[in-house]
Amino acid sequence: MKEILAKINIKRVLQYALYMFLALVCQNILFTQTRIFGVCPMVLPAVAVAVGMFEGATWGAVFGLIMGIFADMSFVENTIIFTVLFPALAFASGFISQFFINRRFFAFMITAFGALLVTAVMQMLRTSALDGFAPAMLVTVLLQTLWSLPPAALAYFPPARWIE
Numbered sequence: 001m002k003e004i005l006a007k008i009n010i011k012r013v014l015q016y017a018l019y020m021f022l023a024l025v026c027q028n029i030l031f032t033q034t035r036i037f038g039v040c041p042m043v044l045p046a047v048a049v050a051v052g053m054f055e056g057a058t059w060g061a062v063f064g065l066i067m068g069i070f071a072d073m074s075f076v077e078n079t080i081i082f083t084v085l086f087p088a089l090a091f092a093s094g095f096i097s098q099f100f101i102n103r104r105f106f107a108f109m110i111t112a113f114g115a116l117l118v119t120a121v122m123q124m125l126r127t128s129a130l131d132g133f134a135p136a137m138l139v140t141v142l143l144q145t146l147w148s149l150p151p152a153a154l155a156y157f158p159p160a161r162w163i164e
Helices: 001-009 010-033 044-055 057-074 079-098 104-132 136-154 155-160
Strands: none
Touching: 010 044, 010 057, 010 155, 044 057, 044 079, 044 104, 044 136, 057 136, 079 104, 079 155, 104 136
16 A cells, blocks of 8 residues: 555646646537537547556556546536546556557557547447437547547647656
8 A cells, every 4th residue: 555655646646637627627618619510529538548648557547537427427418438438548548558559649649539439439329329320420420530639639748748
C-alpha cells in the first residue's frame, strides 16, 4: 500500500482532474453548439486515449472510469456506456503504446480515430437496440468520427507536456 501511495504525485493528480473537468465542460457546453448535419463532435474518447497512452494502462483505466462516470451523469440518456467504454479504451491505448506503438502525435491520432469510431458504433448500437436500425445511422457514425478528429487533436498536448 505504501508503494502505491509513494507513486501518486499529487500535482499530477490535480492536473489530470483539471484536464478531465475542462474536457467535460468543453464536451457539454462548447461542442454541443458546433454541429454539422446535426452531429456533435465527441472529444472524451480521445481524452481517455491520451491519458492511457501517457500514464499507462492501469492509471489510464482509472482515469477513464472516473471520466466515464461523470460523462454518463452529464448525458441525457443516463446509461453506463461511457463508464464501461472509457476505461476499456484507455487501458487498450495504454497497453498498445507500451508494447506496440510510440507516443507520438500521429500514433495518437490513429488510436484516437479508433476510439472515436468504437464510441460512435457503441452509441449507434444502443440507439438501434432501442429504436431499430436505420442505414442512415452508419452515416452518422462516420460523420461523428470525422467531426471529432480536429478537437481530438487538442487532447494530445496536455498529457504530452506533463510527462517527466
